[in-house]
Amino acid sequence: DTGVSQDPRHKITKRGQNVTFRCDPISEHNRLYWYRQTLGQGPEFLTYFQNEAQLEKSRLLSDRFSAERPKGSFSTLEIQRTEQGDSAMYLCASSLRTALNTEAFFGQGTRLTVV
Amino acid sequence: AQKITQTQPGMFVQEKEAVTLDCTYDTSDPSYGLFWYKQPSSGEMIFLIYQGSYDQQNATEGRYSLNFQKARKSANLVISASQLGDSAMYFCAMTERSNSQGGSEKLVFGKGTKLTVNP
Numbered sequence: 001d002t003g004v005s006q007d008p009r010h011k012i013t014k015r016g017q018n019v020t021f022r023c024d025p026i027s028e029h030n031r032l033y034w035y036r037q038t039l040g041q042g043p044e045f046l047t048y049f050q051n052e053a054q055l056e057k058s059r060l061l062s063d064r065f066s067a068e069r070p071k072g073s074f075s076t077l078e079i080q081r082t083e084q085g086d087s088a089m090y091l092c093a094s095s096l097r098t099a100l101n102t103e104a105f106f107g108q109g110t111r112l113t114v115v
Numbered sequence: 116a117q118k119i120t121q122t123q124p125g126m127f128v129q130e131k132e133a134v135t136l137d138c139t140y141d142t143s144d145p146s147y148g149l150f151w152y153k154q155p156s157s158g159e160m161i162f163l164i165y166q167g168s169y170d171q172q173n174a175t176e177g178r179y180s181l182n183f184q185k186a187r188k189s190a191n192l193v194i195s196a197s198q199l200g201d202s203a204m205y206f207c208a209m210t211e212r213s214n215s216q217g218g219s220e221k222l223v224f225g226k227g228t229k230l231t232v233n234p
Binding site: 056109 | 158
């Protein structure tokens with residue numbers, strides 16, 4: 001078990017370009033979350049998968065954003081027509097709900113800079 | 116909706132001393148979980164400690180303890196014997212149940228406290 005991994009760690013893109021991030025959760029975890037963290041703020045929830053089903057999306061997730069989790073394993077987050085306001089750290093987390101708690105394990109994040 | 120408030124943007128502590136990071140929360144849900152995460156400059160969110168709303172005792176994990184005062188809706192983190200490696204951002208968070216199918220139990224975070232440990 002190597003924890004949650006995210007790729008790439010850093011991405012610089014020009015405004016208007018599309019970008020895609022990947023998250024590999026801990027293998028036995030059925031829950032996967034995407035969060036966005038802007039400078040000076042705590043992470044904010046974007047979307048949630050239980051296995052392959054995307055069960056919840058935040059209002060922060062505009063129609064330029066799309067996330068998938070085929071086969072309930074890795075997940076991708078795509079941003080189309082990037083804007084400068086999309087510059088942030090994108091964090092992925094996974095968890096396996098137990099009777100006691102729902103501790104989420106986070107990856108190291110993908111830092112996006114839109115220029 | 117749940118809300119987390121961390122009123123200390125920055126805190127300083129001398130190495131080997133104890134420090135308390137404040138966290139208050141607001142929720143109408145009788146069942147919830149409270150978490151503290153550490154975020155070093157590398158960006159990864161590292162889980163530190165968890166407290167369930169029905170837990171009778173304060174949670175402890177090594178040098179970390181959570182001072183849970185349910186009536187005051189506070190969940191302060193106490194770090195004992197601070198080390199230089201404790202310098203980082205610290206985030207308090209709580210689970211927010213959703214009404215959607217599957218119940219995501221996503222986390223709601225505060226704005227964080229930057230802790231600096233001085234030698």
